[in-house]
Amino acid sequence: MSQIGNASSPPTTRTSKRAIIACKACNLRKVRCTVTLSGPPCANCSVSGVTYQLVSDNPSATEPSPSENRSSIAPRRKQRVVHVSINDNQPNDPSPPQTSPSENRSSIAPRRKQRVVHISINDNQPNDPSPPQTDSGELAGDNGGNVCQVPTALADGRLESGSQSPEACRSIGERGLPTSAIFGSRRPSNSSYAAEDSSAYAEALEGRSGREDGCVPFYPGDQRGPAFVMDICEPRRSSKDNHFLVPMPSITSLLPEDINYLSTKGAFTLPPRHIREALIRCYFHYVNPFSPILDANDFLLDYEKGRISLLLLWSMFIAAASFIDHSMLTEDFYPSRTALKRAMYQRAKALYDADYEKDKITLIQSVFLMGHWYTSTDDRAGPWHWTGIAIGLSHTVGLHQLSHSSRPSWRRLWWSLYCREVWLSLGLGRPMRIALEDSDTAPLSTCDSDVLSPELIGEVSQKYMPGEQSHLFEMWLDQVRLTVALGNVLVKSYKSKGVKQSRADIERCELEIRSSHRTCPRSNNQSRVLASHIHQFKLYFEAAIIVLYRPYILDPPREVSAANQGQWRKLACQKTRTAASNASGAVNSMMAEDLIGLCHTITVIALIPLMQIHLFESTSLTPMAREMGKHNLALCMLAMDELRKSYLSANAAYKLFEAAINKIENAPVQGDQRHS
Template identity: 45%
Template sequence: MPPSHGRSYKRAHVACKACNSRKVRCTITLSGPPCANCAVDNIPCEMKTRKRRRNTDILPAISDPGTQENPMSLEQTPPATRLCTSQSESPHWDTSGLAKDCEPSRWGQMTDAVRLSPDHSQQAHNASSATSSRDTIVVGHNTDESDIGVAFDAEADVPRQNDHQDEVETPPIANATSAWAETLEEHESDGNRVPFYPGDRRGPAFVIDICKPQRSTDSNHSFVAMPSLESLQPEEIEYLRWKGCFSLPPHPLQEALIKAYFHHAHSFEPVLDPQDFFCAYSKGQLSLLLLWSVFMCAATFVEDSLFFVNLFESPLTFKRHAFQRAKTLYDADYEKNKVTLIQSVFLMGHFYADAEDRLGPWHWNGIAISLSHTIGIHMLTSPARNGIRPLWRRIWWCIYYREVWLSMGQGRPMRISLDHCSTPMPGLYDTSPSCSPEYQHYAPEELGILFGIWLKLIEVTRIMGRILSLNYTIKGARPSRAIIERDENEIRANWIHDGNNDQSPVLASHVYQYRLHTQAAIIALYRPFLHEAPDGVPDDEQDGWKEFANSKLRTAAAHATHAINCMMAEDLIKFSQTIAVLTISPPIQIHLLEMASSKSLSNKLAKHNLALCLLALDEMRKSYVSADAAYKLFDRARIMVEKSLGEDAVVSRDLVAAANSSREAQGIETSEWLDDSMPVGHEFASVGLFSALWMPFANLIPDESLESSF
C-alpha cells in the first residue's frame, strides 16, 4: 500500500493470509489466531510466514514441534525462534538440570519462555488495529501441557482498511483521557471494560449527580473501555529476561511454594481467590508479577532442604531473588490489570529491605492503598453492583490490616481513615468458593475455620485502628474511661478459646498468632496511661488509675509471652507471619519496663519473659530481616537497662550511706527520691530510657550486616 501524505509505514513481520492479501493490519502477533479481522469476518485465519527474517533481536522460544494447533510452532516460526534455552542461560538463576524429572506442567516446564497474564492476552485481543507500532510478545495457543510457544515480533504501523468497517463495530479502545467522560454512562463489567473510580462528589464525580440525578445507585464505580495496550519494547523484554524474570524455579519447588502459601499465608491475608488462582496457574495464564510475589511470601514456610537441593543457600536468598524479579516486572509496568497489580504490591510488602524502608512494607502498602483508591475498593456498597466481587472487600480489609499494624509497630500515622471509607466489614458471605477437587491438596483442611479466625482478626484490627486514632493523637482530647472500657470489652468479645490438643500445626499457629494480636491491642490501649490518666478521672484517683493501667499491661504481656512459649514448645515459630515481629514487640517493651522494677520478684520474672521473647525473635531472624533488626534493638535495650540498674544500685547505696551519715550528724530525715511520674515500684533512673523503645522501628539505625542478608 503506498503511503499517504508522504508518511512511510513499516510492514508487519508476521500477518495472516487474509490480512496480507487485503493489505490491512493484522493482530495475530498480539492475540494469536484468529486475528481481530478474521474473527470479525468469521473466516479461517491462517498464518503466512515471511520469507526473510528482518528482526535480529528475537527472544528464544520453547515450542512443541508436534503441536499443530500452535501457529508459532517450530515448523512455522523463523529460524531464529527455534532456539531453546534452559535455566542455566539465565545470568542470575543457575538451576539447570534440576527439573528434568518433573511431571509435565505448563509452568513447571517453562523456563525462559515469556508468559502473558490473562489481562495482557485479553487486552491484546481487544486492541486490534488501534495498537501502536511497538514490539510485542506473543504466546502461542499450544495444547500440549509441557510447552508454550513464544515468538517475538514487531507490528507495522499500517492504517487499517477494512472492507466491513461500516457493518461491524470493533471493541472499544479508550483514549487515556476518556475514562472520566465515560463514567457518565452506566456500563456493566465485561471482557472489554476495566474498573475505574472517579472519586466522590468533592471532585469531578459531582458532575455525575448533575447529569444523572435519578440514578438507581449512589455508587460512583464505573467500568470504562479498556485502554490501549502499550507493549514492551524489545530491549525491555530482553532486560526482563536477563534479570531472570522468565526463569521460574523447578516444578517441585514451585509446588511446595504454592502449597505453603495457601496453608500459611493466604488464610491470614486472603487477597487471592484460590479457584481463580489455581485455574490460571494450571493453564499457564497466571501473571508473572503475581506469581513471583506469591513465591516470595511462601519461601518462609518451605523446608530449607528443598532450597538446598535446588542450589539456593537459604530461603532468604530465594526470597531476595523473588522480590528482585517481582520488582523488575513492576518497574517495567508489566502488569496492566489493576486488581492483580494491587494483589502483587500488597504481597511485595512482605519484604523488608532496610531500615530506611525505601522498598519495605510501608512503601508497598502505600502503593496498594493508592491503587485501591483508583478503582474505589474503599468505597464499595452492599449489595455490590454487577462486576464487583467479594474478593475486592477482602483485599481492602487486608490492606487496612497491614496499615494498622505497621502504623503501630513503626510509630507512624495511618494513611487510611475509615471515616472516608464505606466498604462494609467482611463476613461469611465473603469467603472464597471451595476449590475444585484437583486443587484441594493445595489448601488446608481447616480453611473454613481459618477464615473465621481472619474475620475476628479484622474486627480486632478495626478496634486497634480506632485506638491508634484516639489514644495516640497529638492534638486530640484524651479518651474517657468509658471509651477505654468499651474498646477492651470489644477486643475480649473476639477472644478465641483454647482448642483441642490434636489440632493441626497450621490451625494452632494461627490461633497463637491471633492471641498475640489481641494482647498487643490491649497493650496499645493502656500504654498511653502509664503517665497520665484518661479524661474525666479525678485527681485523687489518678495514681490508682496509673497502677491499674500498669497491671493491665503486665497481664497482657504475660498472656502474650505464654502464647509465644506455646509456639516454641510446639515448634510453630517457623510459621510466624511478618506481622508477628510487630505484635511481639509490645510485650517485650513491657518486660523491659518491668525490669526496672524495685521489686525483686517482678524484676526476675520480667528478665525471664524477656529472654523467652528474644529467643523467639532470634528464631524468626532465620526468616525475616525485620526480626533481625528488632532482635538487635531489644537486645541492646536489655543491656542498657541492666547497665542502668547496676549504676542505680551503686548510686542508691551511696545515697543511703550519705543520708545515714547526715542523719546521724544532723538528725534530719532523708528525702524521697523516687519519681512519682513512674508506676509504683519502678526506679526513677529509668525515666526516659523507654521513650525510644515504644516504637521499635521508628528511628532504627541501619546495621551494616543487614546489607548482606534479607
C-alpha cells in the same frame, strides 16, 4: 460499559451497528467480539481457549491499504515477535534470537504495535535453531498479554537462558517455565497514544454495553470529583456506586531493551516445579489465611491451565518463602530463606519497574505481597513503601467504596490492606494512611469466603489448600474486627494533636477489643496450620490490650483527679502486665509445639509491645516482678531469634532489645530509675 454491583437495575439496551470484523467463535455465538479493541485473539477466545479464526463482512478488512492505515480508527500496526528457544540438554547459545520476517505481520490489524517474547522450553529434545511457529491466537494473553501461559502439565528441567551467562544461571539456581511461555505487556510508545486512553470518564457516563468482555474496572471517584457530572446528567440513577466497567485501553508491549533487562534479571526464569508447588502450598496455608486477597478458585484454575501473572506469581513467592522447608533451599543453592526472598523480590521489582502488569487489581495484590520483603530500617523500598503504593492504587479503583454486591475478593483485598496498614503503623510508629471515616466498603461475613469449583475439589484442593478453611476464615474475620478496634485506639490515643482519652473512652475501646475474641476452635486432631493461627491470634489480641493501656502507665487519662492518678497507673500497669504474661504464654505454647517457624510477619510486630512491658518490668523495684520480667523477656528474645531466620525485621527488633537489655544491665542502679 457496565456498573458493577448493581444487579437490581435493568440492563440498558443500545442499538449498534454490526462489527465488520469478528472471530468465528463470537460470530457463531452472536456475542460481542473484542478483536478490534485488543487485537487477536479476542477476550472470548482467550478465556475459552478456542482457536482464533477471523470472519469478516468486508473482504478487504484483513488487508487494509496504507491509506486506510493512516485514516482508520484502528490502524494496523506491525507486531514484533522475539523468539527464544531454550533447551536444557544443550549449552547456551550466545547468538541473539532470530526473528522470522513472515511472523512480523498478524492476521488482523490491532490498534497498537505489540512486541511479545515467546520462550519455548523443551527438556527432552535438541535445540532447534529455527524460531518456533506461533499463530495469531498465541499473541495475546489475559488482560492484554500480562500472563504467564504454560500447559497444564508442568515439566521440570534446569533453565539455561541464552541471554544469561553460565554464572548467572548458577546463581539463580532455577528451572524454567515448561514447554511454551508467552510474556506480553503493555507500554505506550509515544504520548499521542496516551490521549486515546482518556475516555474512561465519558465511557462511564454513557453507560455502554453491560457485558464484561474486554473491560476493566474504573472508579471516577466520589462526588468531590468528576462523578458529580454523572449525578447532574442522571439525578435519578438507582445506585450511587461509582464502580464501572470500561473497555480496556489499547496497548503496546514491552520494548526490546526492557525484555532483555527482565531476562537478565531472571524475571522469566521460574523456580523448579517442586519449589513452585511448595511455595504455592505454603502461600495458601500460611499467608492467605491472614490476608485472603486472592480468589483461590480463579488462581488455581488459571495456574493449572498455565495462565497466571508473572508479577503476581513472584510476589506470592516472596510472601511464601518464609515458610518453605530449609531442605529445599540447600538443593537449589539458596543459603537461607532470606536469600530466596531477596532473589524473588528482585525479579518482582524488575517487573514492576518495567510497568509489566496493567491489571490494577492484580497490581494491588502484587505490591501488597511485595511488602512482605523487609530491606532495612530506612524502609526506602520496604513494607511501608509497598503498602502505601497498594493503598494509593486501591483508591484509584474504589476499593474503599464497595457495596455488599461487589466481588468478595475485592472486599477481602481492601480489608487485608487496612489490617496490614494498622499493624505497620503500630510497628513503625507512623500515622495511618487509611481513614475508615472515608471508607464505605461493606464489612465481611462468612459468606464471603472462597468457594472452590467442583473441578478443584479433590486432588488439586488437597495439594494446595489447608483442611480447616472455614475455621481459618472465621478467625480472619475476628482478626479484622480486632484490627479495626486497634486502629481506633491508634487514631484516638496516639495522635500528636487532639483531646486526651477519658476513662470511659478507654473502657469502650477495651470492650470493642474483647468483643472480637471469640472461643477459638480447639481439638486434639487439629492441624499445625490451625494451631499456629490460634496462638498467633491470641498474641495479637493481648498486644492490642497492651497498646490500649500502654500510654497511661506514666500519663493518666483525662478527667482523672490527682488523688486517683496513682490508682489509675496501678490499673494500667496491671492490665499491661497481665496481657503481656498471657501473650508470653501463647509464645511459649508455639515454641513447645514447634510452631514459631509458621508465624506470620505481623507476629514480629505483635511481639514488640509485650517485650516492651517485660523490659519495663525488668527495672521494677519488686524482686519477683523484676525476675519475671527478665524471664519472659528472655523467652520472647528466644522466639524473636528463631524468627530472624525468616524475617529481617525480626533481626532488627532482636538487635534493638539486645542493646536495651545490655544498657539496663550495665547502667548504675539508682532508686529513681526503678518503679514499683
